[in-house]
Amino acid sequence: MGIIPSLTPSLIGQCLLDEEQPFRRRLLPEAVVDAICRYGAPVGSALEISECQGRCMDLAREKITEFEVTGKSFPSGMGFVARELTAGKGRFQRLWHAPRGGLWLTLVLVDTLLPETSRLYPLAAGVACGELLRQYGIDAHIRWVNDVQLQGRKIAGILSETFTGPVYRERYVLIGIGLNVNNDVFPGELAPIATSMKEQLGSEQELALVAARLFAKLAWNIGLLHYQEALRFNGEEEDSPDGHDSLIIQAWKGLTDSIGRSVWFGFDVQKNPQYRAQVLGIQHDGGLILKLAESEDVVVEYSGEIRYLD
Numbered sequence: 313m314g315i316i317p318s319l320t321p322s323l324i325g326q327c328l329l330d331e332e333q334p335f336r337r338r339l340l341p342e343a344v345v346d347a348i349c350r351y352g353a354p355v356g357s358a359l360e361i362s363e364c365q366g367r368c369m370d371l372a373r374e375k376i377t378e379f380e381v382t383g384k385s386f387p388s389g390m391g392f393v394a395r396e397l398t399a400g401k402g403r404f405q406r407l408w409h410a411p412r413g414g415l416w417l418t419l420v421l422v423d424t425l426l427p428e429t430s431r432l433y434p435l436a437a438g439v440a441c442g443e444l445l446r447q448y449g450i451d452a453h454i455r456w457v458n459d460v461q462l463q464g465r466k467i468a469g470i471l472s473e474t475f476t477g478p479v480y481r482e483r484y485v486l487i488g489i490g491l492n493v494n495n496d497v498f499p500g501e502l503a504p505i506a507t508s509m510k511e512q513l514g515s516e517q518e519l520a521l522v523a524a525r526l527f528a529k530l531a532w533n534i535g536l537l538h539y540q541e542a543l544r545f546n547g548e549e550e551d552s553p554d555g556h557d558s559l560i561i562q563a564w565k566g567l568t569d570s571i572g573r574s575v576w577f578g579f580d581v582q583k584n585p586q587y588r589a590q591v592l593g594i595q596h597d598g599g600l601i602l603k604l605a606e607s608e609d610v611v612v613e614y615s616g617e618i619r620y621l622d
Contacts, residue, residue: 318520319393324356327521327528336532344539351542352535354389355419356527366399368392368418369488373475376420380479388422391527409502413494413510415523419530423474423483429541430485431598431614434458434472435564436537437487440529441468442567444491447525450512453569456591456600456618461569464620465507467492487530493522536560561596570600575618577602588621 328349336345365371372392379386394417397410410416419437423430438454445452445460445467452462460468471488492508494516509517540558557565565571571593576585588605595601599612 319359319361319523321357321359323520323524324527324531327524328531331525332528332532348532348535348539350535351538352531352533354387355421355531355534356389356391356524358387358390360390360392362392362394364396364398365392365394365416367397367488368394368416369471369473369486370399372418372420372486376475376484377478380477380482386420386422386477386482386484388420389531390420391417392420393417393523409495409499409506410490411495411497413496413519414508415489415491415493415519415526417489417523417526419487419489419527421485421487421534423485425537425541428597429537432537432560433485433487433534434470435598436533436560437470437472437489437530439560439563439567440526440533441470441489441491443529443533443563444522444526445509446567448509448513448517450509452567454564454567455620456568456570456594457598458617462507462512465505467507467509467512489526491522491526493517493519533560533563536563558596561594561598564594568594570618570620573618574605574621575602576621577613577616577618579616581617581619585619586616591618 333345333349360375362371376386396412397416434457438458438460441460442452442454450462452460452467455461458470459466468489468491473486475484475486476482477484492506494508494510496508496511498506509522536559540560570591573591575589575591577589578584578586589602590605592601592603592610595612599614601610601612603610
């Protein structure tokens with residue numbers, strides 16, 4: 313099933329240098345690529361790898377607290393990776409099946425972004441997962457805001473939470489990602505709605521390399537958030553493909569299949585769907601633009617989830 317301990321910051325850096333930067337330079341000026349990479353450099357620069365954890369999110373909170381109590385500054389960009397989770401959870405406390413063979417991680421970032429930009433962290437993580445899977449030839453799509461699917465079957469999920477340090481009151485963003493890599497046996501209720509890279513590609517993948525490539529793409533997309541905010545501070549327009557949407561929103565639009573779909577919306581849509589609507593698009597700050605089915609009023613939602621009707 314591959315072995316995670318061979319994942320190192322050096323391997324992540326190698327993926328950035330050998331794969332990400334050459335790819336991005338085909339699309340953007342070299343100076344822009346270099347700037348974005350500098351902003352994203354802390355991602356994956358420190359790692360803690362475990363055989364088994366309850367939740368990586370809980371471990372991350374414990375480590376932040378430990379650092380602050382002992383008078384140390386927590387390293388932004390640190391990643392916590394486990395080979396197996398025994399108490400994995402998704403949104404609304406839903407259990408997440410996380411056996412060996414999958415990639416289970418939490419990335420911790422000191423939140424220095426403005427709230428408008430910080431809202432885009434889940435989208436940036438979703439783009440990173442989608443781009444990774446496309447790199448492997450898997451035609452995955454993002455369902456707003458945090459599910460990565462292939463023909464309606466979930467292959468990855470993202471959960472973003474915040475935490476305030478108990479001593480310095482620093483605000484942290486915790487991005488949890490679960491990616492089905494070599495785990496291809498799912499409990500009965502998940503079997504029809506989940507899939508994995510192994511199932512799609514017909515062979516096991518080198519787990520450490522998949523993880524390193526994902527961290528590299530996280531570094532790029534999180535660096536992109538910092539880059540676009542810096543441009544706004546300087547009163548500059550971001551060099552986006554259509555001259556309007558930011559690069560991160562452009563990337564998300566290129567990977568989603570949510571726009572144009574008829575959906576149920578709710579804050580726990582499985583238990584309590586609130587209304588039917590059509591997805592019209594996404595705002596620059598990640599808000600989902602919906603046209604209500606009954607009244608045709610247009611609303612914008614920043615939290616909650618959708619389920620496709622068509």
